[in-house]
Amino acid sequence: MTSDDDYAFEGAAPQPVRDNNPPLSISELSFALKRTLEERFGHVRLRGEISKVNRHASGHVYLTLKDDKSAIDGVIWKGVVRGLGVQPETGLEVIVTGKITSYPARSSYQIVIESMEAAGAGALLAQLERLKVKLRDEGLFDPAKKKALPTFPATIGVITSPTGAVIRDILHRIAERWPSRVIVWPVVVQGDAASSQVANAIRGFDAMTPDGPIPRPDLLIVARGGGSVEDLWCFNDEGLARTVAAARIPIISAVGHETDTTLIDFVSDRRAPTPTGAAEIATPVLADLRWALSDLEGRLSRAGARMLEDRRTRLRAAARGLPARPEDLLALPQQRLDLAASRLGSGLHRNVAVHERQLAAVAGRLSRGLLDRAIERRGDRLAAYADRFGPAMKRRLDRDETRLAALSRALSTLDPKRPKPGFARIEDAEGAMIASAAALSPGQTVRIVFGDGAKGATIDGEGAAPRPVPAPKPAPRPKAAPAGQGDLF
Template structure:
């Protein structure tokens, strides 16, 4: 209600809108009752709505209450409601302002016992099922094209008109109607007598014997359809020598005659469709099969003639057979030389672009070691952060779970922590091992390319006073102080010189550098 309700100038009675009254009643009902447990019989239940919600009513001998089960709750119910079943529903009472009704929003359901009719129906169903009247093995197939159809229903309702109209549209045949009352105390006796009467028809009676029977009635409540649960009806249908189609009620309704009949139709119109085929479709199918047969004969004759003409032709020559493979071979051979030249050029460019030196290897080795050290420094921090995260999760969960559950989760967390510690140790060891392998490979490559390997074979490195290597004899002057480095150490010497210099080597014309094999990247 609003804080300042409007008042009439001629009265001090507060004025409220319909929405305000409805809202106040809704809050009053929800606050006063909250969670309640209601016992009653399910009425008007037809399964969940297309939206997933279920709407029905709970009733007893003096009152009726609307009920609803929302889709999220309906999917979690262990026990589903059934028509006529007595249940105990737990939920909240509320109102629906749109229609000024109160209802219970059900959260859980438990059975409390079946209604009188449902209990009797279930007992009768178990008794007849034990006798084997509902077994699938005793049910017979319907004739494909019946000549006479017997219908057991009310002659004045819309059901018989729908059946006759549907049969006339699909495949007009002779229809015999046995009029009965489809609601009331005499329904069971009249329907069972009609089924037995159709089975007694013979040529001596002057009437054609039906090839199939349809027992039909429109939809209704359990009480309206009770006559078709009569034991006499079930036994009459079970003893019928003529196949029976049951079309009682809507698709969601069921009676005992549905279980004993040879076929069950969802509606009376559906029963008519089951009883006869579509004449136009049959005529079209025959015409289509006839056309296909003529076409198949024509095509088969033409195929045989074509095969005979093909066999009459001479086989192709060897040149014709090999012309296409020979051409493909020549084209591949012409492309092969160009491809080899292009590939060699690409390999040469790749090799020339490769620069390997001791300084480069040392720099890469240092970078690899630096990354390995950085990874080793970061891993403990990451591990501690993961441990803190897990500890924080345990602290948060401790506030909303029971001690038993907390102990269980703590034990589970400890197991996961052990696994994480083990995996972290394995990861650290694996990364350090990989970094060590890369460093070992770089050291081996450095040793391979180092000039010290040349010194080990008996050579020496001559350096000048400025420690720069002297590569030519013409760079050494008499009296020059030299530093000679051997594999096991170095020594100093003075260049004596004899005044003779070795002539420079003759110059030769430059030629293309020899081809080198591409060794690929070493990293």
């Protein structure tokens, strides 16, 4: 027995395989793969190099993680970017933690990054070096911008951890050298929150007022003990460095030991090798000041004694040239005073007599006739001026009067309220003159003013055809004579 397949022609098209499975849409397959990825892998920890960093306007960051053979896309949501321990930069090797998922619109998988840290000290130092170059180019390391430290601070602010040996060493050293008021602002000095807490403490101290309930410190110390590069990395934060550079209060950076270097060491006003060294830089030694003050006091006493002795010696030398009695010193000046007093009365009389003779000589030349002659001369000059300028002024006034009358006549001819023969003035309903056809609209009521009266009118409309003029009637033709009638004559 044969089947239909036995008679199939060679080379015929293959028949489709029948399958009872319903077909899936592209979206169904994409979301099924997305659920499988998220359920199978969940949270993973990856190490790789960052490339193609794209900071979107929405605040999200899109990047690519790669190694020598493969690459994977990554996304950091806006709310996570601010809390990252290390900000993503191209070329930085990092370790990230996140959730594997897919992006159905492109059928690609990606990692949603929730935390990021540098992969090693080499990557951290490379990132720090790039940030140092950036801030140096902006002038934040310029020595000219450093503020001078106060010589005798009354209040010192310390930003550090409230527990540990650092704060105890600083307080002990300040109390030993220069007892002053110390205000401690407790912060954490390690971890992701350290940089923001230290920056907030600097801004908080900077916002205080000198006359407030808590006086503003004259000097700030940012202190922390030694540690690894990762432990001190919070003090390399760009935002913290800019806060230190913008502070109005002088700041001493005392982070780590002498060999440790952080970014705020370059932007602060002074760097101390250790927290104890910061206390020594901030305060003078009270004992040394007392000794110096005592030495200055002794030198002042000795200098005063030498000056008094010198003046005493000079006074004794001058006294040897003086007479024995003080009356002998005053005898000669007193005699000169008596002589001058005796001559004063006669001198005053002679002075009065001289001035009296001068007054009499001048009074002889003064008389009323002199004043009258001067008045007459000035009157004659004024009359001459009047005779000269009177006719000229009259001619000028006549000429200007004639010209003014002509201008008045010309002005009256141009008065729009007095139309001339052959002219008319168009006014609207309120009586305002219309000077342009564009100011008129169809159906508007106007008033036409002639020289001898006014008439009302209505505007027909723009482009209205003129009213047809009736054609003249033709003259009647003479009637023709009836045919066949001849002349009666």
